[in-house]
Amino acid sequence: MDSDIIPFSDINAQVQQMETSLMQAIGDVLRSSKFISGPAVEQFEHLFAEFCTCRFAIGVGSGTDALRFALIASGVKQGDMVITVPNTFIATSEAITQAGAIPVFVDVDETTFNMSGKKLNEYLESNCFVDEVTAQTIHTPTGRAVSAVVPVHLYGQMADMDEIGRIADKYGLMIIEDACQAHGASYYSKERGSWLRAGTIGKAAAFSFYPGKNLGAFGEAGAVTTNDPAIAETVKMLRDHGQIKKYFHEMEGYNGRLDTIQAAVLNVKIRYLERWNRLRRERAEAYNALLEDISPIITPLEPLWARSVYHLYVIRTAHRDMLQGFLKEQGIETGLHYPVPLHQQKAYRALGYRTGSFPVSEKLSKEILSLPMFPSLTEQQQEKVAQSIRLFSREYLPPKNQK
Template structure:
């Protein structure tokens, strides 16, 4: 069988969940269209109440994106010029960008090579008198070691804002990620475990004052329209997106469990493939990405050969944040982060991915690795 005869397997296929919920999604969108309430309509408030109940928090504030959730969260916590925020170098740029955007300085602490998450021991090493906060990222849907991070924060009087862009529904020792620190920030980008049909984000907190500030900041710094009290943003969650998220929210635990099943199957199928490291099926991990590490092969060449065989993959992330052009020569290289950036490869994932497709992925991967392995 040639590669053109094989079923192409994308990194993520959203069609199964859309097909499953088509009638409900269609009805929700039509309801909003007929209502005429497109900005901060009833579905926004309803979604905020429902998602707050799901997460177990007092306040949920819908915003325009996960990036805005981070920026508004930082500002609502009073973080700005002269402050340092410790975060991971190994994630998407929005994390450091949000810190820099509020006038603070990102400080990068290296990762644990097993989890790809920020290493608490490295966090401790980077604390200075200017440190105001820690921003852990629950990368790939895998919760960080929050007990250790919170202990460090308490010891040094630091704030914690959790970047949960990839971890909606993930739990750390029974608690939802995003509900452990002072603020949690989520993204509803369409590819996320809970995704909208466009941009969307959420900030959560149990702090009344932080929630009030966040609501002001998302609406041009005003409590009351045309009575602006501070410089804010135009960062409201669209009503249509909120309506779509309301339809999808009741299914998130089932979908996340599906992702865990897919990850478990991958681990089973790939355990006899040499030259790769598979992720642990750790407690609470919701596998936004299923990411392997290639230890004996040229990752970029392997990715190219997989694409030729119809297998979609992604590299999250090829350049650590601290080494991006915007921060060129401002930071020293964090060795574990740099090593991971050259080795990680994310395979197709999704709650509906079948074993047949995963067997095809394995076969293609073994074929792509053949020059570096003895079969």
């Protein structure tokens, strides 16, 4: 790698840090010839449940599997409607569709980029009614049941779960958390009077261990977390062809198990996760200070009730494309999460949304820029990023009062 380039993330540095332990853990699996399930998977499930502070973690094949299984096991039914946000990775809505439901979007809050409780409430008030007999929320135009809401804890910061919880309670909706970017993030719940970790608030939650995540495998991997033993049991069956024991199938399921070699890798890496999250928070604070006085840049807001784990550090500027091009010329890699909101994707034309349906998500998609963020990011690298942004702002942007 060109040493002058500042990478977007640096998985390589992590691997070097623990190469011996990783090779040993992988070697143990090779020698056991147990490539499916086994003690490494069970160990990881135990460690991850402990990390999240929940009763059960069930290892599955990916974050997408995790979300699909969490939805099905929680009771989302064929033909239901499930509410989520348009500014997320498509896996969120794919999982809803794959669970047999129809995704419905509500816009996000402009300051946190996460689901807006106000918009969620407005949607339910204007489009749905609660059936007096069944107590189920029904979508008035179609008569379909609205059964769940999927807040996404985007970039490592949790959505406002007290507010979403109050609305979900009022309408009898299940909450399934998309925590795929939020390993270890926490939320201060005024209702419960304590800090709660991502993956412990909803009926179930989904995590991804895609390699670039705060906790990443060396391939595909994911987990469902829950405090509900019945959901945990159903997820275990769903991931393994609906089997309750070998060749006894309670239902049709999927091939969605957590690979044993990936579990062995995760068992080594999870020991570092608290430390890495701390370092990410420190890096975020350093960026906040360095970028504070650069005028057209908006740094991420962390409300008092949130403790982000900064999977991504995302700034905003109206000159995003120009800035991204400039940083590239300076050898600074950046990312866009995400450039096109889901309702504007070709894949979702049939849902009937149009440009203008979700103005906040649409605006954010044009203004967001993810800066390099990883635990071993150095002070010098961050200073270079900040200097480059300052240079860009001085050289290319008109002073505030000029057109």
